[in-house]
Amino acid sequence: MYHNLAIVLTSRQFVKVQNNNPSPRRIAHLDMDAFYASVELLRYPELRGLPVVIAGRDEHAPVSQPDGSRRFYRLSEYVGRGVITTATYEARAKGVLSAMGVMKAARLAPDAILLPVDFPRYRHYSKLFKAAVASIAPQIEDTGIDEIYIDLSLLPDDTLMLAQRIKQAVRDATGLTCSIGISPNKLLSKICSDLEKPDGLTILTPGDIPSLIWPLSVQKINGVGPKAAQKLATLGIHTIAELSRADLSLLHDHFGNSYATWLYEVARGIDHRPVVVDAEPKSFSRETTFERDLHPQHDRVYLTEAFTSLCQQVAEDLSSKAYVGRTISIKLRFEDFRTVTRDFSLAEHTADAAVIRQAAGECLRRVPLKKRIRLLGVKVSALCALHQLHALGAYRQQEIPFTF
DNA sequence: TCTGGGGTCCTAGGACCC
DNA sequence: TCTGGGGTCCTAGGACCC
Numbered sequence: 001m002y003h004n005l006a007i008v009l010t011s012r013q014f015v016k017v018q019n020n021n022p023s024p025r026r027i028a029h030l031d032m033d034a035f036y037a038s039v040e041l042l043r044y045p046e047l048r049g050l051p052v053v054i055a056g057r058d059e060h061a062p063v064s065q066p067d068g069s070r071r072f073y074r075l076s077e078y079v080g081r082g083v084i085t086t087a088t089y090e091a092r093a094k095g096v097l098s099a100m101g102v103m104k105a106a107r108l109a110p111d112a113i114l115l116p117v118d119f120p121r122y123r124h125y126s127k128l129f130k131a132a133v134a135s136i137a138p139q140i141e142d143t144g145i146d147e148i149y150i151d152l153s154l155l156p157d158d159t160l161m162l163a164q165r166i167k168q169a170v171r172d173a174t175g176l177t178c179s180i181g182i183s184p185n186k187l188l189s190k191i192c193s194d195l196e197k198p199d200g201l202t203i204l205t206p207g208d209i210p211s212l213i214w215p216l217s218v219q220k221i222n223g224v225g226p227k228a229a230q231k232l233a234t235l236g237i238h239t240i241a242e243l244s245r246a247d248l249s250l251l252h253d254h255f256g257n258s259y260a261t262w263l264y265e266v267a268r269g270i271d272h273r274p275v276v277v278d279a280e281p282k283s284f285s286r287e288t289t290f291e292r293d294l295h296p297q298h299d300r301v302y303l304t305e306a307f308t309s310l311c312q313q314v315a316e317d318l319s320s321k322a323y324v325g326r327t328i329s330i331k332l333r334f335e336d337f338r339t340v341t342r343d344f345s346l347a348e349h350t351a352d353a354a355v356i357r358q359a360a361g362e363c364l365r366r367v368p369l370k371k372r373i374r375l376l377g378v379k380v381s382a383l384c385a386l387h388q389l390h391a392l393g394a395y396r397q398q399e400i401p402f403t404f
Numbered sequence: 405t406c407t408g409g410g411g412t413c414c415t416a417g418g419a420c421c422c
Numbered sequence: 423t424c425t426g427g428g429g430t431c432c433t434a435g436g437a438c439c440c
Contacts, residue, residue, distance in 0.1 A: 056408090085408075107405070225437060286409085
C-alpha cells in the first residue's frame with residue numbers, strides 16, 4: 001500500500017568514489033545522550049539511576065557537607081521562573097521534558113535532583129567528543145553543543161565498523177555515550193539517531209523506510225515544529241506516511257510555496273543538503289530574563305545597567321572571536337510575553353561596546369514602553385571576520401585615491 | 405503552573421536605484 | 423498625468439532548533 005513512498009535517491013545524492021562508480025552518500029548524525037545531565041553525572045556519580053534535571057542558575061549548586069558528602073537541591077525547593085534544560089532518562093520517565101517550565105516539572109517530579117547549568121563544563125566536553133570523532137572522520141558539521149553531522153562518504157571503511165569506532169572513541173575521550181544514525185542524507189540520519197537512544201546505532205537503508213520512518217509523527221522531521229504540525233493535523237496529516245500521500249497542491253494552498261515543496265520532498269526522504277564543515281557565525285547575542293518583571297520608569301537605573309552590561313558582553317564575544325558587526329538589534333519581552341525587536345545598521349563594522357551601546361540606545365528609543373519588561377537582549381549581526389575586514393579596507397583604499 | 409538563552413532561516417513591505 | 427520591472431538593502435516579526 002505504500003508503494004508510492006519508496007525512497008528516491010537522485011543523482012545529487014551520490015558522490016564519486018575512487019572506482020568511479022556512483023555510490024550513495026553516507027551521512028551520520030551523532031547526538032550525545034542527555035548531554036548536560038550525563039556530564040553532571042560524571043562529577044556526581046552518586047546520582048546515577050536517579051531522576052536529575054538541569055535548570056536555572058548557580059543558587060542551586062550542591063553544597064558540600066562537613067562529613068564530605070554533598071547536599072543536593074530537590075526540584076520541589078525551586079522557586080522562580082525558568083525552564084528545564086535537560087533531564088536524565090529517569091526524570092523523563094516521570095514526564096519531565098526539555099523546555100518545560102520548572103514549576104510544572106516540580107509538580108511531576110518533586111523529588112528529582114536539581115542541578116544548575118554549567119555551560120563552560122559542557123563546552124569542554126563538547127570539544128573533547130568532537131575532537132575524538134575528528135580523529136576518525138574529519139568531515140564534521142557543527143550543529144550544536146551536543147550534536148554533529150559527519151560525512152563518511154569518502155572513507156574506505158565499512159559503515160558499521162566506522163560507527164562503532166566513533167562511538168568507542170567518544171566514550172574513551174569523555175566517558176559518555178552517544179547515539180548515531182546513518183543514512184544517505186542529513187534529514188533521515190537526524191531522525192534515526194533518535195530511534196534507539198540512548199547508546200544507539202541505527203543504519204538506515206531504503207528498505208527500512210516503511211517500518212522505521214513512515215509511522216513517525218511529522219514533528220520528528222527536523223523543521224516541522226508545533227505550528228506546522230498543528231496545521232497539518234487540521235488537514236488530517238499526522239504521520240510522515242500521511243504527509244507523503246498529500247497532494248503538492250494541497251500543501252501549496254496551506255503553506256508557502258517553498259515550505260510546501262520542502263514538505264513534499266522531506267516526506268519522501270529527499271534531502272540534498274551538504275555537510276557544511278566550516279560555517280561562519282551570522283550573529284552574536286546576549287539576553288537576560290529578569291527575576292521579576294521590571295517597570296520601565298521605576299526600575300530605570302537597574303534596566304540601564306543591565307542594558308549596558310549586555311552590550312559589553314556582546315562586544316567581548318565579538319572581540320574574543322575576532323569579528324565585527326554592522327547591524328545592532330535589541331529585543332524586549334514584556335510581562336504579557338509579547339516580544340518586539342528593533343535594529344539599526346551602522347555605516348561601519350564595530351566590536352566597540354560604546355558604539356554598540358549607542359546604537360542599541362537608538363533602537364530602544366523607538367520602542368513604546370507601556371508594560372513591565374521581562375527580558376532584554378542585544379544582538380550584533382551582519383558580521384565580518386576581522387581579517388576579512390582588513391582585506392576589505394585595503395581594497396577600499398585602493399579605490400578611494402582615484403581622484404583628479 | 406507559565407514559558408531560558410543562544411542561534412539560523414524565511415517572509416514581507418518599503419526605500420532606493422537603474 | 424501616469425507609471426515598468428528587477429535588484430538590493432533595511433527593518434520587523436516569526437518559526438524552528440538545541
